[in-house]
Amino acid sequence: MNRYITTTLPYVNGDPHLGFALEIVQADVLARAWRARGDQVFFNTGSDEHGQKIAEKAEQNGEDVQAYVDRYAAEFKKLKDTLNLSNDSFVRTTDQSHIEAAQEIWRRCDQAGNIYEKSYTGMYCVGCEAFKTERELDESGHCLLHSTLELQELSEKNYFFALSKYQDRLKEYLSQPGVIVPEWRREEALAFVEHGLEDFSISRESARLSWGVPVPGDDSQVMYVWFDALPSYISVLGFPEDVAGNFNTFWGNGATLQMAGKDQVRFQSIMWQAMLMSAQIKNTDAVFYHGFINSGGQRMSKSTGNVISPYELVAKYGIDATRYMLLRHVHPVDDSDVTWERLDEWYTANLVNGLGNLVARIMKLAEDNLDAPIEMSAQEPDEAFQHKLDAFAFDEAMDYVFEMIAECDAVMTDRAPFKKVKGEDESIRAEGKQDIALLASHLAKIAAHLAVAMPTTSETILRAVQENKKPENLFPRLA
Ligand SMILES: [Zn+2]
CATH class of the missing domain: 1.10.730.10 (Isoleucyl-tRNA Synthetase; Domain 1)
Incomplete structure (x- = not known):
């Protein structure tokens, strides 16, 4: 059997955190178990390197953006040795082959009639890299997820992806048991889709943000970071030319599994799946969502000072002990406290x-x-x-x-x-x-x-x- 497994690509605006170590160790265990059974396995991970947050972070550091992402990509690549991982590839969204693949997905979605232009005025959260609706703001008018960031009122012309057209097909997709693990998360996703889907903006004006993949045929726009990042799961396999045949072997004719954190359902199981449908590519067979790791009853954060990094864990207990604790003492899908x-x-x-x-x-x-x-x-x-x-x-x-x-x-x-x-x-x-x-x-x-x-x-x-x-x-x- 051919099997493809990928983690999400961590966004390189910070050091690797424990939740990602959990995700990649879970993936590694499955990849090793399948190989031991004689399956042909392709195990991927990588780094997500475009977007405004990264451009701003580099600027704050007084660093060239490319130098900044190179440094962080190396930091994430190091996890392979740190955690003794058996991944076959490490894709970077700044790789030229990836950029071309993302542009090809764009072209296909465009040819299918699913991309259109629209002028838009709204409150933009740089933390989310997204416009926010009234509902998504707190009483003081801040983003619910980024209460310390001031929203910017922006007016621009963007391209939109016609997600709403895919409501029925997504319902059909999400009705299949096993496409999301755990099962109750699949039901949540299905309910979300049944509630109605809105088209979303998939580009930004390059005058405002140049650190992104250029939109094919329109230099004034770069792709929204998610639209660029999600195709990495197939660009790494050689899509679209597929010279080495990996895309056909592992995506076309393989069982595909994506690993992700529980906050990713809208991106991995809805947005990405609609993009695949639009580009006429097979959907992902299964997406597994793990829980979050908290510490002392709180989300790990620099400001709370309760961050436990995978590197610290390995330094104190060793590689196998770290893997052991992530696998046995952290719940696979519920939140855990460490x-x-x-x-x-x-x-x-x-x-x-x-x-x-x-x-x-x-x-x-x-x-x-x-x-x-x-x-x-x-x-x-x-x-x-x-x-x-x-x-x-x-x-x-x-x-x-x-x-x-x-x-x-x-x-x-x-x-x-x-x-x-x-x-x-x-x-x-x-x-x-x-x-x-x-x-x-x-x-x-x-x-x-x-x-x-x-x-x-x-x-x-x-x-x-x-x-x-x-x-x-x-x-x-x-x-
Ligand atoms: Zn936000």
């Missing part, structure tokens, strides 16, 4: 005293008492575990492995091979060795189940069993 106290607790209880300690004890016994490594055959994860991953129940999949770890711990306690191997009686000592061999084979099984979530830990455990040697400390105690 604090340093809780992270320390999870790390110490489940990894240092749990998995790490168990592996050390068993492999020390094996090294001291077994004459040779145990016989091992290649192991595949249980179906029950695979089903949990297929259902995006990353936390339950991890619980499944940690139940295996708990069982192994119980076998250790019940059979007490550490006592038996010191016994007077030869047959008791032999029984102790058998227990140790059994425990080592349990470890190999646990390692096979950890391969997609904690790849390095999994390899270390497997190698230890293969070599019959206690490994280096997997999870050092916190200082």
